[in-house]
Amino acid sequence: MSADFHQDLVLREDLFRRYLERRLSADLRDQFESHYLGCDECYEELRATELLMRGLDDRILVRRRVRDVTILRFVENTELLAYSLELNELASAVRLQSDTKVLIDLSMVSRIDSTGLGVLMNCYCHAVKNAGALKLLHPDAPVKHVLSLTKVDSILQSFDDEAAAIASFHA
Ligand SMILES: [Zn+2]
Secondary structure (H helix, E strand, O other): OOOOOOOOOHHHHHHHHHHHHHHHHHHHHHHHHHHOOOOOHHHHHHHHHHHHHHHHOOOOOOEEEOEEEEEEEEEOOEEOOOOOOOHHHHHHHHHHOOOOOOEEEOOOOOEEEEEHHHHHHHHHHHHHHHEEEEEEEOHHHHHHHHHHHHHHHOOOOOEEOHHHHHHOOOO
């Protein structure tokens, strides 16, 4: 039996919070994820709830330079999923900067979906179009799995060692 996410709006608000705090059972989480991706109303509400919970001035990404390479790292445990504010943050961080050698540190990223992969690919295209490159650092096992399953790893190079990653930009 599938849950009805529109029956009780107070319950739904609570569900959104528990989802964002990653406190839902895997089963309910999967049901909800397959629902909200097709439901504009839940999608918008979910984003609004996340904004409220996060506070507007929280820093999501930190930026560091090593030689001419910009390293972007998420400050806390992050999921790069369709609703995630982190995705917007990442896309604008890459798009708005003039540096085109970009290394994205994924060590804090525990999950990624096709929207997340799409954003990574857009960032990659932006860097390449501007004569740069974009690579990934420290992808976690589940993220690595998705990268290889979708063959994105044949385009986006991943490294487990920062020095090796930096050196590869200058090879
Ligand atoms: Zn809905």
